[in-house]
Each structure stands twice: as C-alpha cells, then as structure tokens.
Amino acid sequence: MDKTALFLQLVSRFPLMARVALLHMLQASPASRYQDLRTELIIAMLRSSMNVPKPKSITFTQRMLLRAAPIRGTIWVSKYSLPIPTEEDARAIHDTLNKAIDGLQDHDQPKTARIQLPEVLPVEAEWTAYRPGVPKDAKLPDIPEREKYAEMMKDVKASTTVLYFHGGAYWLMDPATHRPTCRELAKRTGGRCYSVRYRLAPQNPFPAAVMDALVSYLGLLYPPPEAFHEPVKPEHIVIAGDSAGGNLSLALLQLIMQLQRSGTTVFWLGDERSIPLPAGVAVNSPWMEITHSSPSWVTNAPFDYLPGLEAQDKAEKLRDPCSAWPANPPRMSMYVADDYIMHPLVSLLLAPSWRGAPPTYICTGWEMLADEGKFMAARFHAEGVSVTFEEYEGMPHCFAMVFKNLREADRCMEGWSRFIARVTKPTASEGGIDGDENKRSTTRSTFTTIKSGTLEEKELDPMTLSPYTEEEIREKMRRRIELKCVPVTEADVAKL
Secondary structure, eight states: OOHHHHHHHHHHTHHHHHHHHHHHHTTOSGGGGTSOHHHHHHHHHHHHHHOOSSOOOHHHHHHHHTOOOOOBSSEEEEEEEEOOOOHHHHHHHHHHHHHHHHHHOOTTSOOSSOOOOOOOOOEEEEEEEEOTTSOTTOBOOSSOHHHHHHHHHTTOOSOOEEEEEOOSTTTSOOTTTTHHHHHHHHHHHSSEEEEEEOOOTTTSOTTHHHHHHHHHHHHHHSOOTTOSSOOOOGGGEEEEEETHHHHHHHHHHHHHHHHHHTTOOEEETTEEEOOOOOSEEEEESOOOOTTOOSTHHHHTGGGOOSOOHHHHHHHHHHSOOOSSSSOSSOOSOSSSOGGGTTOTTTSGGGOSOOTTOOOEEEEEOSSTTHHHHHHHHHHHHHTTOOEEEEEETTOOTTHHHHOTTSHHHHHHHHHHHHHHHHHHSTTTOOOOTTOOGGGSOOOOOEEEEEOTTTOOEEEOOGGGSOOOOHHHHHHHHHHHHHHTTOOOOGGGTTTO
16 A cells, blocks of 8 residues: 555544544543553554455455565574375375264254365465574575575474464465564474465365365474474474464364374375374464354454454445355355354364363453353363463454554463463473373463453453353354344344
8 A cells, every 4th residue: 555545544534533532531432441542543443444335355355465574584484385295195184084074063953065175285384483683674595495494493492383373264364474473472482383374265165274284283293205394293282373273273173183082093194193182272362153153243342453243244245246255156154165154173162072182272352252262261171171261351353463562462472472382391291293191281270361551460260251051152153144144233142
C-alpha cells in the first residue's frame, strides 16, 4: 500500500479513532480498564479494516498476505523440502490417515460421502534459529541452504526442536509471516524451529494440512538420507502453533494418539515405524472448533480485533468470487466439507480422549476463542494430562505476536518458551526414538490469570474454568451448523 492510500485510510477512520479515544479517556468502553489507549486504538483499526462490507477474493487476499519481508538481522532461515521417498511410502500415509479418520469418526454424525484424501506431496519448511552478534540489517550469507543449516546449528545451544504450524484460519499466512515468532521461540529456548508450509484451504481442504503435519513429524523422527538434519528424538520435540496452527498442532497430537490406540504403524523409508508422542504441545490462542459457536465469539468481541460472527456471515456472502471460492460443490467452511465439520481432527473439542497426552501449554486472552481454550484446558486436566493454562486479562487474539511492545506480550512469550524448554530438557526423558511413556516429564498442572498492566498472577480453579459439558458444546455446534451462516447476535448467545 502506498503512502497516499494509507493516509486516505487513516483520514477515513478519524471519526472512529476519535470516538474510541474519547470513550477510553472516560473509561466508558469495556476494554478501557484493561488496555492502554494505543492498544485499544490499534484493535479498533484492525477490526475496522477486517470488517469490510465486500471483501476481496480469497486468492487476492492470499497473495497480499504472502508478501514476506526480506530476511534480515538476528535470524537464521534455512529452507528445506521434505521429499516423499517412494510410492509405497505415499500409499502408506494414505492408508494410515484413512484408518485414523474412520476410527475417530463420530457415528452420531452419519457421513453422506467418504472423505477425499489429497495426493501425498513433498512438504516445504523453514529451519529457523536465533543468530546472535550481527547487525539488525544483516543479510543471510549467500550460500546453499544446506550450508545455512550447518551455520545455523553452530548457534543452536539446546536440543529443543519446535515443530511449528502458523496461524491464519487455515487459508492465510505462511512460515515467512511467522519468522519473528519462530525466531523469538528459538532465542528464548536456545533451540530451533521447524516451521511447516502446510497446504492451505480452500484449495486444499481437510485433511491436506493434517497429512502435511504427519509427514513433517515423520521427517523429523526418521529423516531421509539427504535431509539436512539428523533424527530428532521425540523427547526433544514440542509441537506448537497459533490460532489455526494451534488446531493443527492438537489435530496432529490426536492423530498420533489414535494411531497408538489402534496399534497402527506407518511404512516409511523401507520400514514399519512406530509414531511416538512428542515431549509436549504448546498452543497460543488456539482455534479448536470450526463453527465459531462458543458464546465468547459474542461476549468477548469488545476486546478483540477479529470480525464478529454477524460481520463474517454477511461479508462472506458478498466476497468477490474466484477460482478457489466458492467451492464446487458448495460447502459451509473453507477448511472442511460439511459432513466433517464435527470430526475430532477438525473440531478438537470433540476428540474422544486426551488421556495419556504429553504435557500441554494453552494460553488465551479475553478473545473470541477464549471459551475453546478454557474448555480444552479443563478437559485435559480432568483426563489426567499435565496442562499449563495461562489467561491474559483484556488481551486480544494472538496478542503476543501482534502487540509485541506490551509487557503482557513479553510475559506471554516467556511463559510459552519456558514451557517448551522445560519439557524438552535432557532430564525430562531419556531413551531411544520410540520414547518411554513411564519416563515422560510429569510437569505439574497450573492455571493462571495474568492481570493486565501489573502482570500480577492469580491462580484459577480448573473445576470452574469452563461451564460447558461436551454435550452442550456439541449442541451449540449443531445449532450453529443448522443456522448455515444466519447472523448470530447477542440475543442468540443463550441458544448457542
């Protein structure tokens, strides 16, 4: 966007900014007690820019948001493409995923058609790490990617490997847009990130992203001979992501757990391979059910920049069409066919069991997705999973990545990375590639609210964290699906 267009946009939003500033100074807005003026103004501007009456087409928006900034400064990036070794490996991935999807199918939700599995393809990713001792404008050395990886590893101080899935509602963003986040996690943990370029919807709906996630995890554990990296022990891996990447992180975990429950192995690189659990999972502002049916999508709107349900529903009906969307045949969600919206690998709140999962970190603000994070944290705790839950008072979606200047953002990045470092430290688990469940880290569960401004920490009771039962969650989702994009307002919250 050129400077003139930016200026005109700011001028057009001056009445909005004036109103927000006035209400903030009078302490008359819901957010004014918890957000500073700058943050509340930026949130209002972001919300206004997202709530356009006629959105651009999907493909246009994807292209706009894939414009990555040059790689400069204290960051290593080594680009890698994981090949699919043989046709036999590809067939095995297909069979494994098919079996897991069928095994997890909710039989109360009959399917009119079997899910269409995409082709198994090579998966691109970026190895990312902190690069100390260089100027802020330093360029990466002009050497092959393999040599960049070797140079990067000289600056990696810990065995921690973060398998990272970026956010973006499953149809936006890229590892390139999340380089600052991966760099920060690598810096604070001393480890490295493997940020995956999974296939995006609507061009590649479920289960393409889940397939790419599974292939990426296999590639870390059992790399092909030409890979840059050596085999990574599962006790050194944490699966992490934000927003939709949080959904994908937990989908991959549930997939691994389902394969273990069914005794399923995967043929990969000429051998039957077991798929062990990672050291942990760490998700930030996770999106865990696709229908947006949680009441916090309405009640927490004053604190968030995400478009409200009513605005989303109206805008999608007016969005410019393109080759990617609307889909043919039509479907409600960009990410998944209608018959599979409530599948446990799509809407993670409906997963059959999390018992036996590794330690898990979940953080949320006072955002529209907050109810989902609270429900999931409470359920993990009820099923005996070690969970670290952090709620940040008054903060919007993915605030640690969007509002980096805030003290709350620094505290969030510290809590996120501290968990990752803790569950991957050498004493947490020792053993071979298959791991040892009895030696897994037994991190104590904690549930904490972090107060805005002061960062005071207050312990939460996990028993009162979420007021909803699983059946109530199901009913809210069914209700939202039945509405088929009919606008939802505050009057509908009780119904949802």
